[in-house]
Amino acid sequence: MSSEYPEVFARFYDLIYQNMRDGVDNEFFFEQIRQSGGKILEAGVGTGRFFMDALGMGTDIYGLDISEPMINVLIEKLDAEHAHRISIQSILDFEFDFHFDLVIAPFRVMMHLTEKEEQLEAINNVYRHLKPGGKFIFDAFIPDLKQLITGLENQTDFEAEYEPGKKLTRTVSTRPELINQLINITFEFEWEEEEGKKTERWDTSLRFFFRYELEHLIERSMFDKYEIWGDYKGNKLAEGSKEFIVICQKT
Ligand SMILES: C[S@@+](CC[C@H](N)C(=O)[O-])C[C@H]1O[C@@H](n2cnc3c(N)ncnc32)[C@H](O)[C@@H]1O
Incomplete structure (x- = not known):
């Protein structure tokens, strides 16, 4: 299983996720960015959504990511004067010789870390790069228990023209691995090119969390102040919440 987003994923990322995701988390993260007003890092910056x-x-703002294909898409959009803001580094061991007021890791970046020691390493590395009072914000989905039992079988989650007259279809299958708290995901892309139909597949895994595990994880880390919200609007965790929004602060 690979956690490094491949070229096909990077190529179609904006088309798929601007549609699927912007309405969900945009307002929240932009409000955090606006409020911060200081130096910001997006860890797992992807294509720059x-x-x-x-x-x-x-x-x-600065951005880092481990996927070269994702970073290449972002660099294409960027004026050369800002290229120094982007680097290929991991959240686990990135280095900067300055500190940040805010570090964000939006849209499941932390769920790519499958081992508890690497989760802790990432959180502590972020902590070391924050100024006092600085915040680290990341999200994770709350597992859907029905889907954890049954998984998904070839579900089409995106279908549209990516260019006039050329269709893209993406299907997703999931195989939950309960003992390791993993959701093993297969994405299959099928799209039309001049020379005919193309298909590509990517297998990856996401590590899912439960509430008290997340709390224990943060409490084991260097952060001593945190909150976990149940959605992007600031509501408390409750029955029916779908998201963990974790807001850690360096005191
Ligand atoms: C779902 S994308 C989110 C991208 C962007 N933050 C957004 O909201 O559109 C997750 C990103 O995390 C990156 N990623 C995964 N593991 C990482 C790691 N260890 N360090 C840095 N980035 C990582 C992936 O390459 C991918 O670009």
Whole structure:
């Protein structure tokens, strides 16, 4: 299983997720970016779904990611004067010789870390790069218990023209692995090119969390102040919540 997003995923990422995701988490993360007003890092910046607009707002934002294909898509959009803001590094052991007021890891970045020691390493590495009072914000989905039992079988989650007259279809299958708290995911892309139909497949895994595990994890880390919300609007965790929004603060 690979956690490094491949070229096919990077190529179609904006088309798929601007549709699927922007309405869900955009307002929340942009509000955090606006409120911060200082130096910001997006860990797992991807193709720049947040980064590009944050930069457009005049923010002093940096981005890192382990996937070269995702970073290449972002670099294509960026004026050369800002290229120094982007680097290929991991959240586990990234290095900067300055500190941040806010570090965000939006849209499941932390769920790519499958081992507890690497989760802790990432959180502590972020902590070391924050200024006092600085915040680290990440999200994780709350597992859907029905799906944890049954998984998904070839579900089409995206179907549209990616260029006039050329269709893209993405299907997703999941095989939950309960003992390791993993959801093993297969994405299958099928799209039309001049020379005919193309298909590609990517297998990856996401590590799912439960509430008290997340609390224990943060409490084991260097952070001594945190909150976990149940959605992007700031509501408390409750029966029926679908998200963990984890907000850690360096005191
Ligand atoms: C679902 S994408 C989110 C991208 C972007 N934050 C967004 O909201 O659109 C998750 C990103 O996390 C990156 N990622 C996974 N593991 C990482 C790691 N250890 N360090 C940094 N980035 C990582 C992936 O390459 C991918 O670009």
